Amino acid sequence: MPTAPRRAPSAGIHPDPSKSWLRRAWPLLRAHRLMLITSLALSFVGLIVQVQIPNLIRIGIDRALVAHTEPLATYVWLIAALALVQGVINYLARLYLLRTAYELEYDLRNVVFGHLMRMSYGFYDRVQSGELMSRATSDIRAVQMYLTFGPSILVQCMIAVIAFGLMVSINPILAVVAMATMPAIAVLGVRMRKAIFPVSWLIQSRLAGVATVVDENIQGVRIVKAFAGEQGQVDTLARAADRVRWAYTADAKLRSRWIPVMDNLPRIGLALVLLVGGLMVLRGQATVGTVVAFNSYVLMLQPPFRMLGMIIMMGQRAAASSQRIYEILDTKADITDRSETATPSPRGELHLRHVHFVYPDGTTALDGLDLHIHPGETIALVGATGAGKSTVGRLAARFYDVTEGQILLDGVDVRDYPLATLRDRVGIVPDEPFLFSVSLHENIAFGRPEATRAQVEAAALAAGADAFIRDLPDGYDTVVGERGYTLSGGQRQRVAIARALLVNPPVLILDDATSAVDVRVEHEIHESLRTLMTGRTTIVVAHRLATIGLADRVVLIDGGRVVADGTHAALLATSPLYAQVLATVSEEEPVA
Incomplete structure (x- = not known):
């Protein structure tokens, strides 16, 4: 049912803190x-x-x-x-x-x-x-x-x-x-x-x-x-x-x-x-x-x-x-639109130049990271826990600003994009997906509320969510419980992937987004993603070999820096650290 448009507040609070x-x-x-x-x-x-x-x-x-x-x-x-x-x-x-x-x-x-x-x-x-x-x-x-x-x-x-x-x-x-x-x-x-x-x-x-x-x-x-x-x-x-x-x-x-x-x-x-x-x-x-x-x-x-x-x-x-x-x-937002720079046509080229980043609590996540991702390329970010893999996606989507260095999207500093434009171009699926207490249709269409049912179903099908959604009593109109806890972890992740795919961003970041699904479902999602990744720049934060197999190349991060870059086979042969990281991960299936 369409809702009435929200009425804007008639007035606000005077910004001068010196006043009573x-x-x-x-x-x-x-x-x-x-x-x-x-x-x-x-x-x-x-x-x-x-x-x-x-x-x-x-x-x-x-x-x-x-x-x-x-x-x-x-x-x-x-x-x-x-x-x-x-x-x-x-x-x-x-x-x-x-x-x-x-x-x-x-x-x-x-x-x-x-x-x-x-x-x-x-x-x-x-x-x-x-x-x-x-x-x-x-x-x-x-x-x-x-x-x-x-x-x-x-x-x-x-x-x-x-x-x-x-x-x-x-x-x-x-x-x-x-x-x-x-x-x-x-x-x-x-x-x-x-x-x-x-x-x-x-x-x-x-x-x-x-x-x-x-x-x-x-x-x-x-x-x-x-x-x-x-x-x-x-x-x-x-x-x-x-x-x-x-x-x-x-x-x-x-x-x-x-x-x-x-x-x-x-x-x-x-x-x-x-x-x-x-x-x-x-x-x-x-x-x-x-x-x-x-x-x-x-x-x-x-x-x-x-x-x-x-x-x-x-x-x-x-x-x-x-x-x-x-x-x-009176608390000012750290991340704001700092300019109205004209944005180029989206291609999906991402370039991180000597990026340093320290979280507000003082934790250093990235320490001089350099990484160039070509348009349409799929890379897997691999590293031990705390190496800074997830931070790369958060900085690319400008959830935080870099402490030092620069991140360029299609040749333009991400800080020069209007935030709404940047978030449309850089889609991210977190490792802990959050769902709202509304219908599954509304959850998937969160980034595009005007999307039709056919478009929502297509995104769900690509994410491997269509089948279980149709088995629910009310299908796509099923209202999920608070934070989506009426669904399993794997189901929530598939809905979150569908939500990102519906926006169709030129850059897609999957932050260990299939960690809560079993091997069979993950394989189904990967088969869909192979088609959807064509022509789309994709960063996969990987912990499974099957996920690494989606990538054109693998980037190994340690201590907030890129320490190795190449194919899975090349890194396995030349980087002891890469082999050590993989040894800590259960091998659910062989690399494709």
């Missing part, structure tokens, strides 16, 4: 300001309606119940009508506020996820996936809550200003008495803000630690079970959860110290109003209706004071979360 977190988030709010302002305006109107109700109660009591000058029913209907109007206004205000919240969250999630998709391999070598998941979920929600509900709560708090204005117009003395606790609440709010911020940061950080443990265990559940490590991992999670519990306990202690005080200060104002107002009524300086109305106003002020404490805590949590999000957004 709120100023950096301002472009997001500005993009949805119309809806947010409408919600806030309606909330404000609702407040004006709300504060009229106690005033009507005052007038009704004084005129209908005490003086008997007007009918009581008039005020009952007026109050009921105001309550109905307020309900409609609050409904609309809430509707627009929630729509703003969802739009903000949509934009922020897309901004963060889009940035993550642009990050290079080296970034994911350094960062834990659980940490990224936490920042892309709970941290985003904390920021969204504050950006939308924060302004709404501030507007709600304005009821105190409106109510105070009305109270002053009715009885200035009682108004001052009712608001006597406000300065104390302001001071407590500032102190509470300073106390909560460090704990808010700690909570978010430790929640990310729990997410990392859970994510790693879900992805590695087969290893955990294979080594009976369930209890050990439960203990690891328990330790991470204990750290979260400690942070939450510290947060609860702070809340229990500050929130009750902020909640109860308005009640002190209520007691003062009853005391002073009662004395004024006894002396004839105020009416009973006035005291009742002021009691209602003081009760009306309690929720804003509680929300004031809430907004302080939300602000601290959002500030901590925003900094964690900005850490990701």
Whole structure:
């Protein structure tokens, strides 16, 4: 079923890290300001309606119940009508506020996820996936809550200003008495803000630690079970959860110290109003209706004071979360399009000139490697584990940039190709294929979503996957489990090969891509690959003699350099190291 095109985010985060977190988030709010302002305006109107109700109660009591000058029913209907109007206004205000919240969250999630998709391999070598998941979920929600509900709560708090204005117009003395606790609440709010911020940061950080443990265990559940490590991992999670519990306990202690005080200060104002107002009524300086109305106003002020404490805590949590999000957004991708150089017609010539490469963790993979692969040639890269064979493919596809030296594709430095163009021209099948939790058709067509069913089937047939796919209950529409684990290792590899073949790249890199299939299936795949390799430059990272037999020539790598180059027979006769490497590999079948 065709899906609707994704709507691009309305705005992003301001790139200047020197700005405050709120100023950096301002472009997001500005993009949805119309809806947010409408919600806030309606909330404000609702407040004006709300504060009229106690005033009507005052007038009704004084005129209908005490003086008997007007009918009581008039005020009952007026109050009921105001309550109905307020309900409609609050409904609309809430509707627009929630729509703003969802739009903000949509934009922020897309901004963060889009940035993550642009990050290079080296970034994911350094960062834990659980940490990224936490920042892309709970941290985003904390920021969204504050950006939308924060302004709404501030507007709600304005009821105190409106109510105070009305109270002053009715009885200035009682108004001052009712608001006597406000300065104390302001001071407590500032102190509470300073106390909560460090704990808010700690909570978010430790929640990310729990997410990392859970994510790693879900992805590695087969290893955990294979080594009976369930209890050990439960203990690891328990330790991470204990750290979260400690942070939450510290947060609860702070809340229990500050929130009750902020909640109860308005009640002190209520007691003062009853005391002073009662004395004024006894002396004839105020009416009973006035005291009742002021009691209602003081009760009306309690929720804003509680929300004031809430907004302080939300602000601290959002500030901590925003900094964690900005850490990701401020990280620049190592691999980017550095130019718009015109690319030549694809021929598939690959030339590595004195290439040095060191992984981010400091491991030297290539140390002055020189290799020239002619268009349409198939070579096998052979070497001991850690010799740098797989690194050649990763650099050719520019998953990483060379530390020194140069890699040329059709005479142009791979760094001068737009990344999308380069990845179209250099296809790679990794030794550990990854499948998405979608249909097999969608997995194979991942690089060419517009491909027809016939094209997908042709690629699967060439990769030796068509037969087992057709045996599945839903054929090509079968949805595979997470990471493709409902298929065998060999089946996943064949699907990954089909995915690469469908793109039809002029350079194809098979990184030990048939290691998980048996000899018979491997032979079938090789027979298909022989035809598909014709006219296509192919690099085969080989561990089996049968795979080496696909190559026109064999390149032996040791210590990050090419130490021998020639046919299998020539190297076997002249290179003791080559024979030694092959001796460590089981010979499933003779070389063709």
